Every structure is written in structure tokens, then in C-alpha cells.
Amino acid sequence: MLPSSNQSQLAECAAIPVIDLSALDSSCPEERQRLARQIYDACTRVGFFYVKNHGIPETLVNDVHNVAAQFFSLPEEEKMKFYIGNSQKFRGYSPVGGEKATGTEENPISEEEAGVMLSEAFDIGYEVAMDSTKKPGATLPPDTYGLYGENQWPDEQTLAGFTQTYLGYCVSALDLCRKMMKIFALALGLPEEYFDSSMQTPGVTSRMMHYPAQPVAGEVQEGLGAHTDWECFTILSQGHVPGLEILNHNGEWVLAPPIAGTLVVNIADCLSTWTNKKFKSTIHRVNNLSGEERYSIPFFFGVDYDSTISVLDKYTSSENPPCRAPFKAGDWVREKLSKAYVGYEG
Ligand SMILES: O=C(O)CCC(=O)C(=O)O
Numbered sequence: 001m002l003p004s005s006n007q008s009q010l011a012e013c014a015a016i017p018v019i020d021l022s023a024l025d026s027s028c029p030e031e032r033q034r035l036a037r038q039i040y041d042a043c044t045r046v047g048f049f050y051v052k053n054h055g056i057p058e059t060l061v062n063d064v065h066n067v068a069a070q071f072f073s074l075p076e077e078e079k080m081k082f083y084i085g086n087s088q089k090f091r092g093y094s095p096v097g098g099e100k101a102t103g104t105e106e107n108p109i110s111e112e113e114a115g116v117m118l119s120e121a122f123d124i125g126y127e128v129a130m131d132s133t134k135k136p137g138a139t140l141p142p143d144t145y146g147l148y149g150e151n152q153w154p155d156e157q158t159l160a161g162f163t164q165t166y167l168g169y170c171v172s173a174l175d176l177c178r179k180m181m182k183i184f185a186l187a188l189g190l191p192e193e194y195f196d197s198s199m200q201t202p203g204v205t206s207r208m209m210h211y212p213a214q215p216v217a218g219e220v221q222e223g224l225g226a227h228t229d230w231e232c233f234t235i236l237s238q239g240h241v242p243g244l245e246i247l248n249h250n251g252e253w254v255l256a257p258p259i260a261g262t263l264v265v266n267i268a269d270c271l272s273t274w275t276n277k278k279f280k281s282t283i284h285r286v287n288n289l290s291g292e293e294r295y296s297i298p299f300f301f302g303v304d305y306d307s308t309i310s311v312l313d314k315y316t317s318s319e320n321p322p323c324r325a326p327f328k329a330g331d332w333v334r335e336k337l338s339k340a341y342v343g344y345e346g
Pocket residue numbers: 209224229236238243244284285286296297298
């Protein structure tokens with residue numbers, strides 16, 4: 001077990017709940033409340049849950065996995081044309097060995113200790129074309145934190161349909177995230193609109209990930225080191241190959257195997273901070289021991305970078321003071337990102 005992990009970063013139990021989101025859009029307030037109670041229970045005990053009937057069409061999920069596999073099968077020099085180090089905004093391709101394990105706040109991993117992780121990734125950030133609430137050409141807010149900007153897309157000759165497919169998936173994922181923020185507000189005993197003003201131009205990132213099969217039988221090379229996610233929450237499409245594990249109170253790594261038709265949702269640092277860590281930002285990692293190639297698509301939902309994350313009064317008391325002073329979402333995410341990539345010049 002990680003020696004001094006905070007209890008708010010460890011799941012209470014071994015079982016990860018499966019939650020049916022059919023009531024997310026319900027016009028019946030009692031149904032939404034019932035769903036909110038299930039979500040509160042999952043967030044306070046585990047920090048992870050599966051969602052079914054989530055509204056993202058299965059064809060979009062399958063298509064985005066197909067184009068991810070196509071992208072990663074390009075020759076390395078083609079992929080390096082989109083190298084993340086060329087971007088000022090942490091967007092683009094990160095080869096195997098291009099990302100550092102940074103650990104968690106309680107257990108940071110120093111640069112010397114950080115091993116090479118067996119994964120490669122293609123990262124994108126918020127753009128107007130993934131936001132169904134924006135008209136084409138809508139302007140971005142001032143880029144105070146150096147995070148809003150351009151993605152590095154492969155052109156149609158390189159990968160036909162790639163950009164359109166990934167953006168199509170993101171439109172659906174972002175719609176789902178905005179609805180989830182409303183149900184999280186309800187779960188926290190707040191008005192459903194509580195977070196609305198903080199998600200005008202949300203600080204969203206997504207990545208396609210490829211975890212190659214272990215190169216040497218019997219030897220495990222970590223795919224993605226132990227970490228918490230940084231934004232508000234993550235929606236993960238993990239394909240059909242297992243590898244994701246979450247850490248529980250007993251120091252056991254619990255496998256979160258793929259369940260057909262579901263996505264995985266996990267709480268991340270910013271939403272956990274808002275709740276004074278009542279919602280767990282649970283430590284997780286990925287080891288692909290399957291012998292197969294593994295692909296996953298996390299979609300990290302964060303609020304507008306200029307939003308202030310400030311612990312809600314109702315989750316503090318004299319015995320339980322705020323876990324952190326108020327901070328800007330953009331400062332938090334930028335600091336984390338700037339430590340994550342090898343040789344990053346941005
Ligand atoms: O690949 C996965 O299943 C999880 C990826 C993940 O935890 C991350 O990118 O933060």
C-alpha cells in the first residue's frame with residue numbers, strides 16, 4: 001500500500017457500484033433525487049462507479065475506439081508530428097516514456113524514481129466544436145492560465161474521419177458531464193443549477209490511450225502509475241480489455257473490469273475539494289496484464305479555468321476545517337499538467 005495515503009483517496013470497499021442513469025433527464029424531481037442519493041453513496045464510499053443508460057450512443061463509443069486503434073498503429077514518426085511538446089497547451093501525442101508518474105499529493109514520485117510507463121497517449125483539450133451549447137466560431141475566454149487553445153489534429157489524408165469521430169464522441173461526453181454536474185449538485189444538497197455558472201467554457205481534456213501488451217512474459221511494466229485525477233470527475237470508456245485498478249482501505253488494488261455497455265465515472269481532485277474530501281478522489285492505476293493491446297478514452301471534466309474552487313461551508317466545521325484554501329481551477333490543472341510530461345517546454 002502507499003504508505004500515507006489520505007483516507008479520502010481510498011475506496012471503502014471492494015465492489016464498485018453500477019448506477020443506472022436513466023433518471024438523469026427525468027422530469028420527476030423524486031426520480032432525480034433517488035438517483036442523486038445513489039450517486040452520493042458511491043462518491044462518498046468508493047469514488048468510482050459504473051454508469052449504464054448514460055446516453056452516449058454505443059456506435060460513438062465503438063467508433064472512437066476504432067479510430068484510436070488506427071491512430072496508434074501509425075508509424076512513430078507520423079505520430080511524432082503531433083508531439084505534445086510542440087504544443088503550448090499540453091495537447092498532442094505523447095510516446096511511450098513521454099509521461100512521468102507524478103504520484104499523488106501524499107506520495108509524490110520524484111523524477112529520479114519515476115519509471116517508464118508502458119502507455120502512449122493522444123491528448124486534446126476543450127474546443128468550441130465539442131460543445132453543443134456553442135455556435136461555430138464562438139470565441140474562447142481570455143487564456144489567463146495558458147490552457148485554452150488549439151488541438152493538433154491529424155489531417156484527413158493521414159487518418160480519414162479521425163477528428164470528426166473524436167469530436168463527435170466529445171460532444172456527447174460533454175453533454176453527459178454537464179448533466180452529471182447537476183446531479184452531483186443535487187447529491188450535495190445544493191440547487192441543481194449550482195455549478196452552471198462554472199461550466200460555460202469547461203476545462204475539459206480527453207485522451208486516447210494505448211497500453212501495449214507486456215513485452216516480457218512474467219514481468220510487469222506499469223501502464224499508468226498510481227494517481228488521482230485532477231479535474232472534477234472523469235468519464236472513462238475502457239474498451240473490453242481489463243487493466244484499471246483502484247486502491248481500497250485495506251491497501252488492496254481492486255480490478256475495475258470492463259462491463260459491456262457501461263462507462264466508468266470517477267471523482268477527481270477539484271470536486272473532492274469542493275466537498276472537503278467527502279467525495280473521494282480515489283487512487284487508481286493501470287496495468288495491462290491481459291496479453292492484448294488495451295485502448296481507453298478518458299474524458300476529464302473540469303469547470304471553467306477561471307472558476308474558483310472553494311470548500312462548501314456545509315462540509316466544514318470546527319473539527320473539520322477546509323482541506324484547502326480557495327484556488328482557481330486553471331492554476332491547479334496547469335501545475336499538474338506541467339509536471340506530467342517529459343521535456344515539456346510549454
Ligand atoms: O486507462 C484507464 O483505464 C484509466 C486511465 C486513467 O486513469 C487516466 O488517464 O487518468
